[in-house]
Amino acid sequence: MTTATKPTTAIDLEHRLALYRSQVALRLFETRAYDLFLENLVKGTSHLSLGQEAIAAGVAAAMRETDWTFATYRGHAHTLARGVPMTPVLAELLGRANGLMAGKGGSMHLTSVEHGVMGSYAIIGAHLPIACGAAWSAQYRGTDQVAVCFFGDGTTNIGAFHEALNFAAIWKLPVVFICENNLWMEYTRTTEVTAVAHPAADRAGAYGLESILVDGNDADAVYDVAARAIARARAGEGPSLIEAETYRHGGHSRADPGKYRPDEEVAQWKAKDPVPRYRARLVELGVDEATLVAIESEVADEVEAATEAAKAGAIPGEDLLMKDVWANGGSSWRN
Amino acid sequence: MAQLTFREAIARGIAQEMRRDDSVIMLGEDVGAAGGVFKGTVGLLDEFGPVRVRDTPISEQAILGAAMGAAMTGLRPIAEIMFSDFFAVCWDIVVNEIAKSRYMTNGQMTFPLVIRSGNGGGLRFGAQHSQSVENWAMMIPGLKVVVPANATDVIGLMAASIRDDDPVIFLEAKSLYASKMDVPDGDIVDTLGSAKVLRSGADATIVSLGAMVPRALAAAEELGENGINCTVVDVRSLVPLDTSTILREVVATGRLFTVEENPRLCGWGGELSSIVSEEIFYDLDGPIVRITTPHIPLPAADALEDLAIPSVERIVTTIEKAMNS
Ligand SMILES: Cc1ncc(C[n+]2csc(CCOP(=O)(O)OP(=O)(O)O)c2C)c(N)n1
Numbered sequence: 001m002t003t004a005t006k007p008t009t010a011i012d013l014e015h016r017l018a019l020y021r022s023q024v025a026l027r028l029f030e031t032r033a034y035d036l037f038l039e040n041l042v043k044g045t046s047h048l049s050l051g052q053e054a055i056a057a058g059v060a061a062a063m064r065e066t067d068w069t070f071a072t073y074r075g076h077a078h079t080l081a082r083g084v085p086m087t088p089v090l091a092e093l094l095g096r097a098n099g100l101m102a103g104k105g106g107s108m109h110l111t112s113v114e115h116g117v118m119g120s121y122a123i124i125g126a127h128l129p130i131a132c133g134a135a136w137s138a139q140y141r142g143t144d145q146v147a148v149c150f151f152g153d154g155t156t157n158i159g160a161f162h163e164a165l166n167f168a169a170i171w172k173l174p175v176v177f178i179c180e181n182n183l184w185m186e187y188t189r190t191t192e193v194t195a196v197a198h199p200a201a202d203r204a205g206a207y208g209l210e211s212i213l214v215d216g217n218d219a220d221a222v223y224d225v226a227a228r229a230i231a232r233a234r235a236g237e238g239p240s241l242i243e244a245e246t247y248r249h250g251g252h253s254r255a256d257p258g259k260y261r262p263d264e265e266v267a268q269w270k271a272k273d274p275v276p277r278y279r280a281r282l283v284e285l286g287v288d289e290a291t292l293v294a295i296e297s298e299v300a301d302e303v304e305a306a307t308e309a310a311k312a313g314a315i316p317g318e319d320l321l322m323k324d325v326w327a328n329g330g331s332s333w334r335n
Numbered sequence: 336m337a338q339l340t341f342r343e344a345i346a347r348g349i350a351q352e353m354r355r356d357d358s359v360i361m362l363g364e365d366v367g368a369a370g371g372v373f374k375g376t377v378g379l380l381d382e383f384g385p386v387r388v389r390d391t392p393i394s395e396q397a398i399l400g401a402a403m404g405a406a407m408t409g410l411r412p413i414a415e416i417m418f419s420d421f422f423a424v425c426w427d428i429v430v431n432e433i434a435k436s437r438y439m440t441n442g443q444m445t446f447p448l449v450i451r452s453g454n455g456g457g458l459r460f461g462a463q464h465s466q467s468v469e470n471w472a473m474m475i476p477g478l479k480v481v482v483p484a485n486a487t488d489v490i491g492l493m494a495a496s497i498r499d500d501d502p503v504i505f506l507e508a509k510s511l512y513a514s515k516m517d518v519p520d521g522d523i524v525d526t527l528g529s530a531k532v533l534r535s536g537a538d539a540t541i542v543s544l545g546a547m548v549p550r551a552l553a554a555a556e557e558l559g560e561n562g563i564n565c566t567v568v569d570v571r572s573l574v575p576l577d578t579s580t581i582l583r584e585v586v587a588t589g590r591l592f593t594v595e596e597n598p599r600l601c602g603w604g605g606e607l608s609s610i611v612s613e614e615i616f617y618d619l620d621g622p623i624v625r626i627t628t629p630h631i632p633l634p635a636a637d638a639l640e641d642l643a644i645p646s647v648e649r650i651v652t653t654i655e656k657a658m659n660s
Contacts, residue, residue: 068408101441111440118407119440123431129397130432133404133412140360140386140410147404160427163394167401170392324442325477327500333476334576334610335528 011220013285015061019219020278021295022057026077027275028303029086033076033093037254041311042093046107049077051217051249054274055180056081058222059148062230068118070131070149073108074180075120078150082115086306096313103316104324118147125155128164128177135173135233146233147175148226154185156199165207165241174233176226177241180216186252187260200243209241216244217274220281249273336519342512344486345375345451348493349413351522353383356411359497362389362398363415363451372417373453373512395425399450403433406448411497418460419452419468419506426471433502434477447500449493454482455546455596456628456644457510461635465509467596467628469544472504473573473603479503479527480573484548486516488571491525499527508546508596528575532584536564539590539654542581542607544570547594547645554594554650561651563658565592573603581607582615589620592654594645599630624657626650 011019030048037046049056052074060081063069071078079089084100092099093107100110108122118134121127131149138145155161156179168175179200183190196202204211214225222244229240247269251258258266279292325331339347353359361379363371367390370377380388391398395416402414416422422429429450437444456465472480479501483489489507496503533548534555543551548569555565566584570576585591591611593604604625611623626645633643 101439101443104441105439109439111436111443113440113443118404119436119444121432123427126396126400126427126432129394129400129428130404130407131400132397133401133406134408135404136401137405137408137410140405160396160400163392163397164400166392167394167397171389320441325438327437327445327447329442331476333574334578 023053023275024299026053032303045253047074047253052246054219055216055244058219059226061223062226066145068116068134068147070127071120073122075110079110079117082117084112084115087309090306090310091313094310097316098313125158125160131175132168135175144234146230150178153181153190153199168239169207172238175239176229179243181245182248204241212242214244216246217272336517339486339518341486341514342375344489348490352497359411360387361413366415399425399428402448406446407444411447413449416452418464419454420463420466430475434475445500446502449496449503449505451505453509454506455508456633459637462632465633470597470602482506482545484569487518491523494524495527510546527572528577530577530580531569534567536566538564540566540584540588541592542568543594550647551594553647557651586618591623593625595627599627602627626653
């Protein structure tokens with residue numbers, strides 16, 4: 001088994017600061033999203049990535065602008081990490097007309113084709129085959145784009161996961177599958193219902209792939225392993241399956257307090273919180289406190305501004321209701 | 336003009352479009368070297384090569400997921416689901432993903448793809464390889480549903496489906512694969528959402544689809560000999576639905592009979608009946624009558640299957656009874 005947990009030294013300071021900024025942005029955004037949910041402004045459901053920011057930030061940093069992200073309902077972080085501004089994402093959560101999809105998708109379906117975010121999918125496993133299709137298209141058209149597909153540990157037990165892995169392997173598709181193993185499905189521990197200890201890494205061999213396990217709470221390590229997998233895909237060497245070990249600080253969704261998890265486990269993982277951990281590393285590398293504080297306050301201002309802009313967004317009008325079922329912009333099914 | 340079978344027309348329609356547009360690619364189980372289990376794709380691998388005509392593993396979700404991902408990134412994939420019954424194992428990709436993603440993303444994505452599938456009974460394959468699933472597809476917002484009834488229409492509607500920027504479920508009646516007709520030479524491109532009036536009569540309008548079209552025509556011949564003159568309309572696409580042609584033809588005779596291969600409940604004829612009652616009720620001279628497969632799983636034995644699917648004889652007797660009462 002390959003483990004790539006050591007921080008690489010190949011990342012220069014400028015990129016490290018960007019990685020820190022990205023993680024802080026995801027942390028503060030998700031915290032705000034939770035607060036707005038408690039204020040009853042985020043309607044419906046939402047699934048936060050608090051505690052898992054290093055994966056979204058680290059992988060996105062290894063991608064090119066022309067690469068594609070396929071995310072799940074737990075997709076705020078992956079969307080933002082690709083450079084989608086906070087305001088439309090927050091406004092989408094609030095169901096406003098200035099939302100990323102004008103309120104038609106909601107928290108679980110964040111999509112920004114312009115930024116290569118090719119959708120957030122809420123049916124477990126469905127997007128793995130879809131990511132294969134985008135990768136097939138890149139392969140067929142001879143572009144060197146790579147599709148990167150995120151999913152949870154529980155997702156490794158659905159058929160689509162296995163169909164997609166085999167499919168990507170036999171066609172040598174430029175796709176990177178990233179399992180964010182946060183140990184829990186909704187309210188059940190994944191190992192209790194899975195035949196192997198490492199739900200993704202232990203299955204890689206079945207598809208002729210290298211078994212890759214990475215510390216998902218270390219943005220540098222994630223960046224490193226993602227960069228290698230993406231380079232491999234871009235070079236035509238086929239897919240990779242990465243298992244990134246991490247933990248969600250909160251519950252599965254909405255107001256779930258996550259009480260089914262033992263306190264010691266939560267405490268143990270909070271001690272490995274990727275954001276302060278990365279901050280400490282930067283301090284160790286000689287970055288001064290003022291630089292870090294500046295980043296943090298800039299991001300906080302950004303979240304504040306996005307909150308105001310999202311709250312000020314118009315309520316979507318009836319004109320949107322019947323729009324865009326079809327490519328011609330309409331919804332008519334008869335003449 | 337050349338005599339062509341329905342199955343040969345499929346390959347000809349696809350080839351016509353693959354020649355003019357490099358973005359058209361194809362995938363499915365046994366579609367390449369084997370030419371398809373129903374021989375609908377014979378010759379395509381030879382002409383277009385294995386990069387554009389790809390055999391897949393038995394992975395229906397992967398097949399349709401791949402088609403969706405390819406479509407959202409600019410290609411025009413044609414995916415084959417061998418038997419339409421198998422939609423049940425990949426329906427998520429069709430219904431939750433392909434059909435909804437354009438709307439959910441506020442129009443950011445388009446899905447110009449075609450999913451072809453062998454549909455319906457007649458081959459004595461039993462309940463899991465004989466279903467007519469046009470009603471499954473019709474009820475999902477975001478899917479177009481095309482069901483040709485003859486070789487010329489196969490080519491023209493296939494071309495129209497491939498050129499269409501929306502997802503099309505293209506259902507090929509298995510019992511028609513061997514049917515033959517003279518097909519014009521050269522490119523054929525038809526229009527989705529255009530029903531065809533195949534025959535005109537003053538007394539009753541029979542609206543039919545797919546494999547039921549030739550039966551409706553044969554029944555109309557027989558009824559004509561008995562003094563009941565029928566119009567026969569081939570719906571050709573359920574979505575978009577050419578209600579203007581259909582309603583016009585129903586108004587002209589005052590009677591509507593639907594002939595549907597799908598099981599009774601929620602068949603397309605039910606929707607059509609509701610449109611007719613809402614919009615042209617006072618033009619009707621009698622009740623709407625639906626002739627469908629009963630609401631049962633299809634039996635395998637030829638004798639039983641023949642009893643289940645609307646036959647020429649059942650169409651004739653049902654219409655005679657209704658018209659004479
Ligand atoms: C096909 C399907 N089954 C069940 C669900 C309900 N569901 C939503 S999230 C979830 C847990 C997924 O766990 P995991 O893959 O580990 O991802 P995580 O939420 O931890 O990121 C379940 C069961 C679903 N959305 N789709």
